[in-house]
Amino acid sequence: MDKPHEHAIAVDDLVVNRGGKCVLDSVGFTVAAGSVTGLLGPSGSGKTTLLRSIVGVQKITSGTVTVLGTPAGSPALRSKVGYVTQSPSVYGDLTIRQNVRYFAVNYGVSRNAADEAVRAVGLGDIANQMVNSLSGGQQARVSLACALVANPAVLVLDEPTVGLDPVLRRDLWQQFHALAAAGTTLLISSHVMDEAERCERLLLLREGRLLADDAPASLLHATGAPNLEEAFLRLILNQLQPAKS
Numbered sequence: 106m107d108k109p110h111e112h113a114i115a116v117d118d119l120v121v122n123r124g125g126k127c128v129l130d131s132v133g134f135t136v137a138a139g140s141v142t143g144l145l146g147p148s149g150s151g152k153t154t155l156l157r158s159i160v161g162v163q164k165i166t167s168g169t170v171t172v173l174g175t176p177a178g179s180p181a182l183r184s185k186v187g188y189v190t191q192s193p194s195v196y197g198d199l200t201i202r203q204n205v206r207y208f209a210v211n212y213g214v215s216r217n218a219a220d221e222a223v224r225a226v227g228l229g230d231i232a233n234q235m236v237n238s239l240s241g242g243q244q245a246r247v248s249l250a251c252a253l254v255a256n257p258a259v260l261v262l263d264e265p266t267v268g269l270d271p272v273l274r275r276d277l278w279q280q281f282h283a284l285a286a287a288g289t290t291l292l293i294s295s296h297v298m299d300e301a302e303r304c305e306r307l308l309l310l311r312e313g314r315l316l317a318d319d320a321p322a323s324l325l326h327a328t329g330a331p332n333l334e335e336a337f338l339r340l341i342l343n344q345l346q347p348a349k350s
């Protein structure tokens with residue numbers, strides 16, 4: 106049996122340069138196993154680059170990224186880490202069910218598990234529809250079902266709820282918490298503040314630097330802000346002000 110790891114993800118002094126520019130600058134944090142952590146930050150702040158580093162598809166400049174006690178990207182992590190990218194990576198000329206069953210076969214998982222994953226993302230009623238006839242939000246859910254079917258220990262999701270209606274967003278978040286309660290570690294990027302409130306812990310990235318790593322309630326307390334949007338604003342303004350001597 107695998108040894109349990111206190112930290113499902115550990116990032117230490119991570120630097121990533123892309124196109125000659127420093128995109129992540131000395132980023133460090135840990136993610137507890139079985140937790141839901143939100144990664145927030147404006148467009149271009151480095152969220153996707155950080156998620157790519159964790160799933161092991163990003164060339165890093167220096168530092169270390171460890172997942173389940175193993176260097177990110179190790180072959181041993183292949184079936185243990187699920188990654189849902191921002192643009193859906195599914196086959197347009199297959200139906201929803203066929204897509205998810207295809208992934209199920211690759212992971213050695215039953216057809217029933219595939220059909221269950223399709224239902225879990227709210228697509229059970231249209232499972233026989235071709236993927237290229239679906240909306241962008243529906244295609245994103247097919248991608249999510251393909252990641253869920255392997256039942257990974259760590260699930261990395263890049264903006265999984267973009268374009269979804271509020272009811273579906275709420276349902277998916279309930280599902281994320283149910284997965285965490287069953288032991289899955291979830292790291293979810295978002296730029297929607299009401300989603301930040303649903304996370305146990307928040308990482309705030311700005312211009313490649315980690316500005317905050319705390320629980321939502323602690324961030325509100327520390328900044329004295331009435332909501333997380335305002336808390337982040339105050340953190341940014343504090344960072345911009347010159348230090349008092």
Ligand SMILES: Nc1ncnc2c1ncn2[C@@H]1O[C@H](COP(=O)(O)OP(=O)(O)OP(=O)(O)O)[C@@H](O)[C@H]1O
Pocket residue numbers: 123124128146147148149150151152153154155
């Ligand atoms: N392939 C690439 N080559 C060079 N620079 C890149 C490349 N991909 C991203 N970048 C740069 O890296 C920085 C961080 O990009 P990244 O996609 O990680 O940000 P993000 O926070 O995920 O943004 P968004 O929310 O818009 O997806 C940006 O300045 C971007 O221009």
